[in-house]
Amino acid sequence: xxxxxxxxxxxxxxxxxxxxxxxxxxxxxxxxxxxxxxxxxxxxxxxxxxxxxxxxxxxxxxxxxxxxxxxxxxxxxxxxxxxxxxxxxxxxxxxxxxxxxxxxxxxxxxxxxxxxxxxxxxxxxxxxxxxxxxxxxxxxxxxxxxxxxxxxxxxxxxxxxxxxxxxxxxxxxxxxxxxxxxxxxxxxxxxxxxxxxxxxxxxxxxxxxxxxxxxxxxxxxxxxxxxxxxxxxxxxxxxxxxxxxxxxxxxxxxxxxxxxxxxxxxxxxxxxxxxxxxxxxxxxxxxxxxxxxxxxxxxxxxxxxx
Amino acid sequence: xxxxxxxxxxxxxxxxxxxxxxxxxxxxxxxxxxxxxxxxxxxxxxxxxxxxxxxxxxxxxxxxxxxxxxxxxxxxxxxxxxxxxxxxxxxxxxxxxxxxxxxxxxxxxxxxxxxxxxxxxxxxxxxxxxxxxxxxxxxxxxxxxxxxxxxxxxxxxxxxxxxxxxxxxxxxxxxxxxxxxxxxxxxxxxxxxxxxxxxxxxxxxxxxxxxxxxxxxxxxxxxxxxxxxxxxxxxxxxxxxxxxxxxxxxxxxxxxxxxxxxxxxxxxxxxxxxxxxxxxxxxxxxxx
Numbered sequence: 001x002x003x004x005x006x007x008x009x010x011x012x013x014x015x016x017x018x019x020x021x022x023x024x025x026x027x028x029x030x031x032x033x034x035x036x037x038x039x040x041x042x043x044x045x046x047x048x049x050x051x052x053x054x055x056x057x058x059x060x061x062x063x064x065x066x067x068x069x070x071x072x073x074x075x076x077x078x079x080x081x082x083x084x085x086x087x088x089x090x091x092x093x094x095x096x097x098x099x100x101x102x103x104x105x106x107x108x109x110x111x112x113x114x115x116x117x118x119x120x121x122x123x124x125x126x127x128x129x130x131x132x133x134x135x136x137x138x139x140x141x142x143x144x145x146x147x148x149x150x151x152x153x154x155x156x157x158x159x160x161x162x163x164x165x166x167x168x169x170x171x172x173x174x175x176x177x178x179x180x181x182x183x184x185x186x187x188x189x190x191x192x193x194x195x196x197x198x199x200x201x202x203x204x205x206x207x208x209x210x211x212x213x214x215x216x217x218x219x220x221x222x223x224x225x226x227x228x229x230x231x232x233x234x235x236x237x238x239x240x241x242x243x244x245x246x247x248x249x250x251x252x253x254x255x256x257x258x259x260x261x262x263x264x265x266x267x268x269x270x271x272x273x274x275x276x277x278x279x280x281x282x283x284x285x286x287x288x289x290x291x292x293x294x295x296x297x298x299x300x301x302x303x304x305x306x
Numbered sequence: 307x308x309x310x311x312x313x314x315x316x317x318x319x320x321x322x323x324x325x326x327x328x329x330x331x332x333x334x335x336x337x338x339x340x341x342x343x344x345x346x347x348x349x350x351x352x353x354x355x356x357x358x359x360x361x362x363x364x365x366x367x368x369x370x371x372x373x374x375x376x377x378x379x380x381x382x383x384x385x386x387x388x389x390x391x392x393x394x395x396x397x398x399x400x401x402x403x404x405x406x407x408x409x410x411x412x413x414x415x416x417x418x419x420x421x422x423x424x425x426x427x428x429x430x431x432x433x434x435x436x437x438x439x440x441x442x443x444x445x446x447x448x449x450x451x452x453x454x455x456x457x458x459x460x461x462x463x464x465x466x467x468x469x470x471x472x473x474x475x476x477x478x479x480x481x482x483x484x485x486x487x488x489x490x491x492x493x494x495x496x497x498x499x500x501x502x503x504x505x506x507x508x509x510x511x512x513x514x515x516x517x518x519x520x521x522x523x524x525x526x527x528x529x530x531x532x533x534x535x536x537x538x539x540x541x542x543x544x545x546x547x548x549x550x551x552x553x554x555x556x557x558x559x560x561x562x563x564x565x566x567x568x569x570x571x572x573x574x575x576x577x578x579x580x581x582x583x584x585x586x587x588x589x590x591x592x593x594x
Contacts, residue, residue: 117566278418285410
C-alpha cells in the first residue's frame with residue numbers, strides 16, 4: 001500500500017513537475033503569468049493520441065488517426081505544444097501581468113471548448129480511449145514502474161536543460177529582460193523576442209508531459225484537461241517557492257502526495273468520499289493563501305544568505 | 307426574424323444578469339486594484355444561502371434573499387480584511403493568484419456542505435409575458451428591473467454620498483485620497499461590502515432564473531471576466547454597456563453557431579479586446 005502510494009506519487013509528481021518547472025521558467029524567470037498551462041498539456045496529449053491512434057472505425061467520430069509508432073507521437077506532442085505556444089504567444093506577449101494571465105486563460109478555455117464541441121478532433125466529450133503506448137513488458141518491466149521511470153527521466157531532463165539554459169549567457173539575458181526591460185533594450189536586446197522564445201521553449205516539455213499523461217491514463221478526454229490542472233500547477237509552484245527548480249519539483253511532489261494520500265483512504269459511502277475531496281480542495285486553497293502571504297521560502301532563503 | 311428578436315431579448319436579460327454579476331467585480335478592481343477571481347464564488351455563496359433558508363428552513367423567498375445578500379456582503383468583507391489586506395504590498399499579480407486560492411477554499415466548502423446535484427428554489431413557476439410574438443418570463447423581467455435599479459442606486463451613491471465620493475477618490479489616487487483625510491480603512495470596508503453585496507444580489511438572481519449546482523460559480527467567472535475586460539477600467543456605464551454587448555453577443559451567436567460554443571463567445575471577446583484595445587471600451591491607455 002505504502003509502496004504503491006509512493007510509486008503513484010512519484011509517477012504523477014514527476015509528470016506534473018515538468019509542468020511546474022516550465023511554469024517556473026515562464027513566471028519566476030520570464031515574468032509571464034500563464035494561466036493557460038493546461039492548453040499546452042492538452043495539445044501534447046491530443047497530438048500524441050491522434051498520431052498514434054488507429055484510423056477511425058465503428059462509432060468513432062474523430063477524423064484522423066495516423067496509427068504511427070509511439071515515438072513519432074511523442075515528438076508530435078512536443079511540436080504541437082510548441083506550435084500552440086507560438087500561435088498564442090505571438091499576439092499576447094506584449095500584454096503584461098494580469099492581462100497576460102487572462103488572455104492565456106481565455107485561450108485555454110477556447111481550446112477546451114473546441115475539443116469538447118468539435119467531435120472530429122477527438123470524439124468530443126467522450127474522448128479517445130485505448131491510446132496506444134509502448135509496452136514495457138518487452139524490457140521485462142512492470143507497467144507502473146516503467147512509466148514512473150519515464151516520468152522521472154522526463155522531469156530530470158527538463159530540469160537539466162532549463163538549468164543549463166539559465167546558467168548560460170542566455171539565462172542572464174532572460175533575467176535582464178525580466179528585471180529591467182528598458183536597460184536590456186538599451187543595450188540592444190530584443191526583449192519581445194526573448195519573451196516569446198522563453199514562452200515557446202517552456203511549452204515544449206509541457207507537450208511531452210501531455211503525451212506521457214496520455215500513455216499513463218490511456219485516455220484523452222476534455223474532462224481531464226480543465227482549468228483545474230492549471231491551478232494545480234500554480235499552487236504547486238507557490239508551495240515549492242518560486243525561482244528554484246528544486247523548489248518547483250518538491251512543491252509538486254508534496255501536493256501530489258497529499259492528494260494521493262487522501263485518495264488512498266477507504267470510504268464507506270460516496271458522500272464521505274465527496275466530502276473528503278472537497279475538504280482536500282479547501283485545504284489546498286488555504287495552504288496556497290498562507291504560502292503567498294507569509295512567503296516562508298523567501299524568508300528561509302534570506303536567512304540562509306545573511 | 308421573430309426568432310432573432312427573441313434571441314436579442316434573451317441576450318438583454320443575460321446582459322442584465324452579467325451587469326449585476328460584474329459591477330461588484332469591476333468595483334473591487336478599480337478600488338482595490340486587482341482581479342478577484344473569487345468574486346464569482348460569492349454568487350454561489352449567496353445563491354446557496356438563499357436556497358438553504360428557502361428550501362431547508364422553509365422561509366419565504368424575500369427574507370431568505372435579503373439574509374443571503376447581507377451574509378454574502380459580510381463574507382466578502384471578512385475575506386477582504388483577512389486575506390487581501392495583508393498582501394496588498396505584493397502587488398496585483400500576487401493578489402490575483404491568491405484569489406484563485408480563495409476560490410478553491412470557498413468552492414470546496416460549498417461542495418462539502420451541499421454536495422453535487424441540481425437544486426431549485428421553492429418559488430412559483432415562471433409565467434411568461436408575450437408581446438409582438440416575443441416571450442419573456444416574469445423572473446427574467448425581474449432581473450432587468452433589478453439591474454436597472456441597482457445601477458441607478460449605485461450611480462447615485464457614488465456621485466452624491468460622502469462615502470461614495472471617498473470610494474471614487476480612492477480608486478483614482480489612493481495616496482492623494484489618504485492625504486486629503488479620507489479614511490482609507492473605512493472606504494475599503496465599504497467597497498468590500500458593496501461589491502460583495504452586489505455579488506449576493508446577482509447570486510439570488512442566479513437562483514431565481516437558473517438551476518443551481520455547486521460548479522455554477524466557476525462558469526460565471528468566465529463571463530464576468532469578459533464583461534469586466536471589455537469595460538476596461540472605465541466607469542459604471544462602461545460596465546453596463548459591455549454587459550449588454552457580451553450578453554446579446556452570446557445569445558445571438560446561437561443563431562449561427564452550435565449552442566455548445568456559446569461560452570466561447572465571451573472568450574473571443576476577451577481575446578479580441580485585449581489584443582486590439584487593452585484599455586477596454588472606456589478609459590484611456592494605462593501603464594502596464
